[in-house]
Amino acid sequence: MSQAAVSIKNLAFKHQAQENYCLHNLHLEIKLGDRFGLFGPNGAGKTTLINCMTGLLKYQQGSIQLCGVDVKNKPKEINKIFGFVPQDFSFYQELTPIENLAFFGAWSGMKKSDIKNKTTQLLEILGLTDVANKQVQKFSGGMKRRVNLAIGVIHTPKILFLDEPTVGVDIHSRQAIISYLKTLNESGTTLVYTSHQLNEAEELCNNIALIDNGQILANDTIKNLLAKHNQQGLEELFITLTGKSYRD
């Protein structure tokens, strides 16, 4: 049996000030090499689950393992395994893309020469070479998203967590990001991805999970899920499983 990239068993999490659990009795397994999509309405628990997987939130029950390493017990080890592209812009706006990559590369444990090579490569792929020496604060939203992605992958992680990486970007930036993520996956990086863009799921993911009220409602390939629930598209499936009421 091949090793799982992410293995979650009986997970329960609640914030300190809250009485109810945001995530409860949650089981999930993501295979190595997967392009895994995590979908759900606002407040369903997508970002909370990603933050638990990355060790940013300390869960109360259950276990999470990344490539067989326990998240809670070995935080420094798991930090070497994955890369993270948060929903918010997670870099220094006063710095240029090159300076940001140099700093975050060093903090990822990379050597100076490797950072330099990988920076050149990433800036080229993500179309940032021309603005490599300009401060990021002057960039458009799409360019900032690409910088955000470049920083998350500079150390070539085994698993890449992406929390809505294409939110608020134009079609060109979105295509560039999706295209690069596919290339990255082909080279062996497992993708764990959240989004509201269901069309992106069809374009990018081979496996998806629908999450609502802190529980996984469905988890399979898109084809199997549509067949099982007798639906034509992901949007219909989404509404069928999560209902029509507003969540925010």
Add this chain to the structure above:
Amino acid sequence: MYKLKATILKDIQILTRDKVGLIIMFAMPIILAIVITATQNSTFDLVNKNKVPLLLCNKDTGTASKQLIIAIEKIGMFEIKNVVPNHSEKQIANRMHEKDALIAIIIPQNFSTKINAKANATAAKALNNFGLDSEPTKILVDSSLQPISLLYHPVLQLSFRQSINGALQSALQMVQSKQVLKSLYFSLNEKELPDTLEKEIINNQVAINEIPISRDGSKTIPNATQHNIPAWTIFAMFFVVISLGSSVVREKLNGSFIRLKTLPTNYLVALLSKQLTYLIVTLLQAVVIFAIGMYLFPYLGLPKLNLPSDILGLFIVSFICGWCAVSFAICIGVFAQTQEQANGVGAVSIVLMAAIGGLLVPSFAMPASFQSIIKLSPLHWCLEAYYGLFLEAGKLKDIVLNILPLIGITIFIQLITLYGLKKKNLI
């Protein structure tokens, strides 16, 4: 080590692009040092070199009032403008409101007569005590003295007023003494006191020699620059709280901190980098402000800053002051929830610590109840250490007792910061 180097480089890049932060850290204390030194220096000059305009209304026609005016002139503090004797107090006050002068003296009518009468009474009393013949009862009837009026503008500060009052009392005392002496001489010899003897007795006053006590035996009198430059250098160092405190809060609040927490490097590296980077900044501040005191001040007509002979001691004191200032700024940044909080709490606490630390008002002038609180301010120990070098011409060994509490306070601040980092799950 490479991680630390990369982090320091990042911090320097961010710092050098923060123009407002740089202005607050460098330009503001320089302006403060120049303005405060110039102000204090001009107050010194006002008393010692420049003359205070004084309106003098002499309603008396005798010799004692003339002698008093000569004595006032001799004080050297005043530029005397005579007012015609029939001017009323109200008219003189109106002239003062027009800023013609800040003070005025009105010598009353019959001042000389009454001074003479009082002098004669005093002399007679003295002679009676010696068992010599005199007419005390007759003289004592005329000895009531109408006071000299000293009018002052309300803008004149109490200390300055007291200084003027003291000088006038001294002049008045001299006139009265002279009259008593004359009266005594006349009673004993039945002739006038000779001018030569009068001058010899009156002018033969004991001089007061002001000698600053320095540790190296030098007798250079400290000036406003020697007092102000160390004080405002400390103030500048601690004002890095605005830039550094905000930087820590900004890093906590924006997404970069989330990513840092997911990377295999401890956040303490980031804090160590900030400490080193800003420690260099504080040392640069000291170098810049000292250089301005040494090279720019003389061009502005201000006294030149003389560096202490113990340069190593100066470096060590500056280093520890800087370290304390940076530790305090990081502590504020760790506990503050927003940049506004960090800026507000940081700035107010620095001004408070400067006030109780003796930077704004000398600590010896504070009430007794404050004397123990003073010791809690790190700025107090910084200032004491600097004064030990700049004003007392001491060496490092002479200020160890000022440096040790400063190191203790710095370590205490660092421990509080570590507690805050743990409590907020930042490390």
